[in-house]
Amino acid sequence: MRRFSWFNATSLTLGFAFLYMPMIILVIYSFNASKLVTVWGGFSTRWYGTLIRNEAFLDAAWVTLQVGVVSSTVATILGTMAAQVMVRAGRFPGRTLFSGMIYAPLVMPEVITGLSLLLLFIGIGLDRGIFTIILAHTTFSMCYVSVVVSSRLVAFDRALEEAALDLGCTHFEAFRLVTLPIIAPAVISGWLLAFTLSLDDLVIASFTAGPSATTLPMKIWSSVRLGVSPEINALSTLMIAVVTIGVVTASLLSKRASIRRQQEEREAFQVTP
C-alpha cells in the first residue's frame, strides 16, 4: 500500500475537477425544475419529457445516427483498402506522396475541409442534404481509419498471406479469409473512431448540410445561440450517458476477451504433449 499524501490527494482532486466539473454541473442542471438555467428550482425530470416530444430534436438525432452509421461504414471500407495498399504495395514512385495525401486531412483545419467540400458540392451542382453530410464525413474520417488499420497491418506477418496464396487462395480470398479476421479488432476500432468523429462533428456538417438535414450538434449549437434552455442540458446529459455506456461496454468486452485468452493459455500449458 502506498502511503496517503496530501499532495497526491490534492492533485487528483484538482485534475478530476478540471476534467469533470463542467459536465457534472450540466448533468445537475438537467434535472432543474426551474425554466431559468442558472437558478435551482428543485428536482424534476420534466425537461426529459419535453425533449422526447420535441420533433426537431428527434429528427436531428435520427439524421445524426444515419450519417454516423453510413459514413463510418464507408470510411472503414475505403480506409482499410487504402491501408492495405499503403502497407503492402512496397516501394513505388510517389509512395510517400500518396501516404502523405492520405494522412493530410488529419491535420487540415476543419474549416478548410468544410469550405472546400462546400465549394465542390456547389460546383458539381449537388443538392446539399443528408447525402452530402455523409460524403463529407466519409472523407475526413477515412484517414483516421486508415491510420488505425495500417498500424495493425505493419505488425502483420506477411507470411500468413503468402501461406493462404500457397494453399490456393486468390489475393481477395486471402484478404477475406486470413487478413481480415486477424485485423478485425483494428477495423472495428477504426469504425468506432469514425462513428464518434461523425457524432461529434459540427463544423464540417454546418458547411455541407442543407436546409433539409440538420445533425444533432448543429441543432444544439443553433438552439444555444438563442439562449441555453434546460432542454439542451437534458439532451447533453443523454449524449454523455450514451457515450459513457459505449466506452464502458467496449472496455468490459476487451477485458473479458483478454481474461479468456489468458485462461486458454493456462489450460494449454497444463496439458503435456
Add this chain to the structure above:
Amino acid sequence: MAQPKPQTVFAPWTDPDAKPLIRFRNVTKRFGDFTAIDDLTLDIYEKEFFALLGPSGCGKTTMMRMLAGFESITEGTIELAGQDIAPVPPNKRAVNMMFQSYALFPHLSVWDNIAFGLRREGMEKDRMNTRVEEMLRLTRLERFAKRKPHQISGGQRQRVALARSLAKAPKLLLLDEPLGALDAKLRQDTQFELMDIQEKTGTTFVIVTHDQEEAMTVASRVAVMDEGRLMQVDTPAEIYEQPATTYVADFIGDVNLMKGNADPKEGFVLLDWAPNQPQIKAETSKNFAAGQELHYAIRPEKIAITAEKPAEAPNALQGKVLDIAYLGNISTYHVELPGGQIVKAQTANTRRLANRGFTWEDEVWLSWTATAGVLLES
C-alpha cells in the same frame, strides 16, 4: 553425421534417362543491382529430399520462393514436371510451402488450419474429413485438433504447419528452415520424423537450411550455395569426403587446410607446404602440373595422435599440444608445429578421462595415410 542409407540404392541423379521433377535452367534473379541467383542450373528428381545449404544471403531462400511463386524469375526458366512454371501463380502451383515462422492462421483451429487448402480446392466434406484425420494421424496431432495455434507448443505448431502443407498432396514440398525455432533435442527427433514422413508420403522435399548437420542428416543430396551460385551438389558423404572446393571443405565440418606447391609423382603428389616440414604425400587420380599451387584438405578425425613416432606412416609431423577441446564423445587437439602452424586432430574418447594420455605442452606425433585428405585446386 548421417550415414548414407545402405539398403536403398536411390540415386536417380546418376541415371541419365531419369526425368527430373524440377529443372532450373540458367536461372538468374536480380533485385535492383543485387544479383541473388547467378546463372544457376540444377535438376532435382522425384522423391528426393534435397537440401539447399548455405550462409544467410546466399540465395537459398530466393530459390525456394521462386519455386513457390512468390518471386519472379529475371532470366532463365524453371520447369516443374516438364512445364515452365513462370506464368503459373502461386495458388495454382502443385507446390506447397512450410514457412519458417510456420504462418499458422491464428484465428483457426488446428483442424481448420489443416483443412484450409482442401476447402479452397472445393473438396467434398467426407473426403476432406478423411484427409484431415489422416494428416492428424501422420503428425500425431489427433488430440490437438480443436486447439488454436497459440494453445499448443512450438513442436506441435511445427507439425501442424507440416500437416497443412502436406494435406493437398503436393508434387513438391518446400521447407524453409523448418526446424529453426526448435531447441536442439527436439530438433534431432523432428529431423528423423521428417525423413520418416517424407518416405511414407513419397513427396519430393526441398529444404532450406543454414545448419549443415541438419542438411547432412535429412537430405539425399545437398547443394552448397554461396553468393547465388552452386558450389557443389552431391550426396552428404561425397560433400564431406570429396569437397570440390576449399569453400565447401571449410563450410561443411571442421578441416585443416594446407597450401603448397605440387610435386607430382606416379599416382600421388608430394606437397611442399611449409619450410622445414616434410612433404605431404597424397594419393590422387588427378593430374597436376609441377609447382602448381594446391590446397590440401584433411579432416581432423582422419589424423591420429600418438606419443611415439609411428613406424609406417606416409605422413607424420611432430608438434606440441596447444589446446584441447573436450566435447564428451570426442576431443579435438590443437597441435602447434615448430613453424607455428596449427593442425587439428580429433580422437574419439573411447576410454574414460583418467586413462587418457595427452595434456597441454606434450610433445606428440600426428600421422595420417596417403588417402586421408584431398587435393584442391586454388
